[in-house]
Amino acid sequence: MITCFDIGGTTIKGAIASGPDAIEALGRVPTPRDDFEAFANAIAGLIDKGGASAGSPIAISVTGVVDPETGRTTVANIPCIDGRDLAGDLGAILGRKVLVANDADCFALAEAFAGAGRGHRVVFGAILGTGVGGGIVADGRLFRGGGGLSGEWGHGTAVATKVSVPPFDIPHFPCGCGQAGCVDTIGGARGIERLHKLLHGLDRPSTDIVTAWQAGDPAATQTVDIYVELVSIPLALTVNIIGPDIIPVGGGLGNAHDLVARLDSAVRKRILRKIDRPLVVPAHLTVDAGLIGAAGLAWSEGVA
Template sequence: MDAWFGIDIGGTSVKTALVDNVGHILVSQSFDTGAERDAETVAVRIKDTLELLKARLKDGGSTCQVHGAGVGIPGFLDLDTGIVAEAVNLGWTDVPFQSMLEQLLQLPVAMENDANLAALGEAFAGAGADRRVVLCATVGTGIGGGIVIDGRLHRGVNGMAGEIGHLVVKRDGGILCNCGHHGCLETVASATAIVRQAQALQSAGKLPADKVVTEAKDVFDLAERGNEAALSVITDAANWLGYGLSLAAITLNPDVIVIGGGVSRAEERFLMPMQAAFEQYALERVAQAAEVRAATLSNDAGVIGAARLAQQRVSSNA
């Protein structure tokens, strides 16, 4: 059986999987990046994990031929040289990670930004599988974005296409974003933004103080209990996201917008107000063409997208 090795490196853990030609996970394994997350250590653990995955498949009675690997990395990458220019969460600067992995794995390795691979995964085997122009937004600590057109990632000239989290939606009085600009979409519509707004209300005595808000789920729980202030924080973030997506959609004219991250599970409280805002700001024909869907691959989108990228690089007809 043909298989592709998908790797999704995050700030706290590395997810890996062997994936077949149609995007099904055959076997998977994660490990913590731990305090020692230098690139060499991570690369060696990835190699060990590949051996483990192959052994597990064999124990289960199947054999596979692994043809290539794809790796998603949260950071800025130079894809011409295979160098991770900067991955803040990992503390990596100018790391030649692609060649490092190729030597260890003895496989062709394709490297890509993690948000792009999540989009490719959803477009290949998830919520966008039956659509042509897929715009993906993953709402978490920040807002990751990716664009897939006719099955291929649209990267732009240096990999920055689809960075919708950094659309400046609040030109005046916006707060500082990690990118150095003020008022980016992710400063008002990410899970982090929801938590920050709720914490401010809590400090001002406008939210119950029995449980300190530390994650977006706390705010959703309060809204579920009927707390109006918590609900308005969520609705506000949803409105901003709908507005930001309308700008992206007018540029791209997608036939599906896939929303990932924890908020995507909140159909009524988040996705519905988001869609209403989207329809308010997008051109009517743009809004009519673009169906909003929740992501379906959850945490597997990254490894499936990574495996798919490897497959596209190695097989000319994939």
């Protein structure tokens, strides 16, 4: 039995997992952001609540980056674990084996074990949320690249500056990673809002833009047409490099199933592999994906 955790900037959620797709929630507690001892105690309290046996392992999904070589986490919104070897430090306090992966990787694991990716050999979990992220699962194992940054198709100067839908010129917006023209600047919720303002001078939430597009609004339709072209090109390149059998899409924009279908059609027209079934699909797991992904991490690493 595994105790698994989904750790965010405000809340720690816990669960007991009897399998990679079978969890029982333990509830949630506030995340201690500035005190590592309090952070470890919060984890220990949920472990005790679940009745896990002494020495049994725990698995954690956390926002941020986890370096697989050093174990160090980069978690800007939780200062007490930022820069720490979280697995090592927490394991020493709790006397347990600790596995840690970031939330995008755990999303991919969750979809591979219990969601849209079940039964597929290579799963690329793509996140279109506030920004753009991703994770790779191959043959039931999480692929951990150098520095813990594999699957990050949202970064690197990849966005086109010419599109086939007028207006033709799209600037490269600066990205929080320090570069410009990243998919992250266009592909997530803030990105489609930025694109809509560029095209039409209107500040509208991404949900309103998608709803207006679904209703046939001409301005929103132009925004979505250009969005699909800009995002499908780098996503198709990612498909050609990774070779996934399925791409579950999570995040807020992943909930717009017809938008995901538009992306799927555009991507399949641009990839080398010819496939007559959907490749880019809505994620199946919109609740507790972090917990299920943490459970999947434990089973994929053979510690369960």
